[in-house]
């Protein structure tokens with residue numbers, strides 16, 4: 001008895017996998033961006049702001 | 061333990077820490093630019109890594125020989141997919157090249173420097189020449205900078221990093237560096253100021269630095285130059301303009 005040819009299996013999975021993989025990737029990347037990059041930038045800005053304030057205070 | 065990894069703890073260290081993974085804290089616009097570029101590229105790196113490893117894992121799980129006995133049918137002659145996975149990375153690399161070159165040319169710019177310092181690499185110490193000034197005897201200000209040996213270290217000094225005569229610079233001033241080597245190739249590198257430039261004998265390399273805050277910034281010779289390559293550190297101390305003038309008056 002002939003069986004139906006198995007076609008398109010790889011293709012179907014590939015689209016699903018690509019979407020899930022890139023979706024997770026973009027999520028993780030934004031996690032890094034907001035959780036680490038922007039946070040450390042903010043810390044630096046705050047430090048320089050504090051420095052500037054104390055400088056102004058000293059001059060006054 | 062986690063405190064040792066500086067990506068979790070941005071304290072204001074200007075020397076490397078034990079087990080450090082991330083960058084040192086920036087003290088100059090140049091280094092802030094470098095860290096920014098690194099993090100922008102790192103963003104895409106995360107997307108690509110997670111994407112690739114996810115697909116790879118899925119293929120190993122669903123299409124191993126046990127689950128899919130005829131999988132070798134797809135092993136070669138996949139022209140379309142090969143075109144896709146060759147052209148896509150090429151495009152990504154091209155896109156990354158633009159901000160990278162922009163930063164590179166920005167760093168190369170020397171904006172009207174306040175002072176010029178000549179940095180000379182020797183086997184195995186650095187020497188600095190402040191050619192804008194002359195001493196009472198008519199000679200230019202110059203001095204050698206040797207590492208402090210472990211036996212002479214005082215409390216609070218860094219092993220293999222602290223030197224007897226630091227290079228002193230005024231804060232918030234553009235400084236031009238002229239870098240050369242006296243014997244073999246060395247490399248003058250200070251991470252928090254964003255400089256790393258070869259000190260090549262017979263050649264004058266130019267770079268510029270700007271310290272945005274006072275402090276001592278440490279670096280090391282970064283071109284293997286002989287047995288004591290690891291023992292010729294660089295220490296740059298940024299001080300206020302008044303303190304700088306007082307210091308240059310005293311040498």
Ligand SMILES: [Cu+2]
Pocket residue numbers: 181182245246247281282283284285289292
């Ligand atoms: Cu060297």
